[in-house]
Amino acid sequence: MTTQALPREPRQDRSRATRRRLLEAAVDCLASEGWAGTTVAVVAERAGVSRGAAQHHFRTREELVTAAVEYGSEVRVAQMRERLDVPSGQRPSTLDVVTMLGEMYTTPLFRAALQLWVAASSDEQLRARxxxxxxxxxxxxxxxxxxxLGADESVPGVRETVQATLDLVRGLGLADLLTDDSARRTRLLRQWATTLDAALSR
Amino acid sequence: MTTQALPREPRQDRSRATRRRLLEAAVDCLASEGWAGTTVAVVAERAGVSRGAAQHHFRTREELVTAAVEYGSEVRVAQMRERLDVPSGQRPSTLDVVTMLGEMYTTPLFRAALQLWVAASSDEQLRARxxxxxxxxxxxxxxxxxxxLGADESVPGVRETVQATLDLVRGLGLADLLTDDSARRTRLLRQWATTLDAALSR
Structure with a gap:
């Protein structure tokens, strides 16, 4: 063991990077192995982090999964901003918007979120988080x-129609869970974009 | 123990009734306790059936859950027929149809199915079933x-719009999992019925 103190910043950076790797691995693990299969040991191995180092960050499965829930929702918000928050002059087409939404609700991140929702439906503490x-x-x-979409929510029905679009892509995410539903989803969203344009009177 | 043989029919009837009680309890248990909480012992207690009698019908948790999957999908099809399969002279309004669909995807039966889909997403054998x-x-x-809906699938876009309606109500079922979403759902489906009428040119 060296007595020379390591520079402070790099160590903090390494710690942050390790934590982040563990959280990313936890999200992937939730998506592919499900709730019951996501333990600190499994996630540590997936992240290429020693079990001791993993337990330094997350002492229990509960702590790890809670942090993964928070991390996953931050990443989902950040991804949405990155893809949808464009200057109004470069507004995407309705088809582009619904296609992007369809993609966002069929990622491993969505699958991980789905595992959490379902687990939370029979776990009060998790639900509260x-x-x-x-x-x-x-x-x-x-x-x-x-x-x-450049939609005007003051027009009656517009708010509900946009909400329906988000509920639709959530339903499409579910439809993609057990089979590759991409071909049907593409046809369906193309038609949805047409319906949406008519409903929003664009 | 009596040596007198019991009449054959009633015993078969009792056995069928017990089996049915167990399957109904299994569906309820999946919906409220989740996949991991659904065991033969828990379901037997919920059904008011002795553990021995339950194990006469379903030796393992796997057998019970598989039978519950089949039973649940039969009941879902039967419920849909009962509610949607009406003589064409008494065709329901579009709002009635989407309201009925919205109700069907927020029942304990839907929640049980959701538990199965999510469990099947990380279990190949279950997925195959x-x-x-x-x-x-x-x-x-x-x-x-x-x-x-009296919809004409030969018209371009109609097939996709009807599929979207079913994906939408599936998404609404998911939105109802952790909170009571009924007020929002009612507004949304009222608007969707209007949009659907326009899209189907009814």
Whole structure:
């Protein structure tokens, strides 16, 4: 063991990078192995981090999964902003918007979120953690979709139609869970874009 | 113990009734306790059946859950037929159809199915069992919705719009998992019925 103190910043950076790798591995693990298969040991191995180092960050499975829930919802909000928050002069087409939404709800991140929702439906403590995070993701998805579509919520029915678009892509995410539903989804969203344009009178 | 033989029919009836009680309890248990919480012992207690009697019908948790999957999909198809398969002279309004669909995707039966889909997404054997059953439920839901709406699938876009309606209500089922979403759902489906009428040119 060296007595020379390591420079402070790099160590903090390494710690942050390790934590982030563990959280990314936890999200992937939730998506592919499900709730029961996501343990600190499994996630540590997937992340290429020693079990000791993993337990330095997350002592229990509960701590790890809670942090993964928070991390996953932050990443989902950030991805939505990155893809939908464009200057109004470069507004995407309705088809582009619904295609982007369709993609966002069929990622491993969505599958991981789905595992959490279902686990939270029979676990009060988890539900209390998941609900405020989901509310935030939902509000941001709605706001960004309204802006990307250039939709006017003061027109009666517009708010509900945009909400229906988000519920639709959530349903499409579910339809993609057990089989590759991409061909049907592409046809369906093409038609949805036409319906949406008519409904929003664009 | 009596040596007198019991009449044959009643015993078979009792056995069928017990089996049915166990399957109903298994569906309820999946919906409220989740996949991991659904064991033969828990389901037997919920059904008011002795553990011995339960194990006479279902030796393992696997057998019970598989039978519950099949039973649940039969009941879902039967419920859809009962509610949507009406004589063409008494065709329901578009709002009635989407309201009925919205109700069907927020029942304990839907929640139980959701638990199965999510469990099947990380379990190949279960997936192989769930897929053909889900395909059957999906085909029947589509056929009944087309008929109830009096929609003409030969018109371009109609097939996709009806499919989107079913994906939308599936998404609404998911939105109802952690909170009571009924007020928002009612507004949304009222608007969707208007959009659907315009899209189907009814």
């Amino acid at each position: 998941v609900l405020p995070l989901e509310a935030r993701v939902g509000r941001e998805a709605h706001r960004l979709t309204i802006e990307a | 769930v897929l053909p059953l889900e395909a059957r439920v999906g085909r029947e839901a589509h056929r009944l919705t087309i008929e109830a």
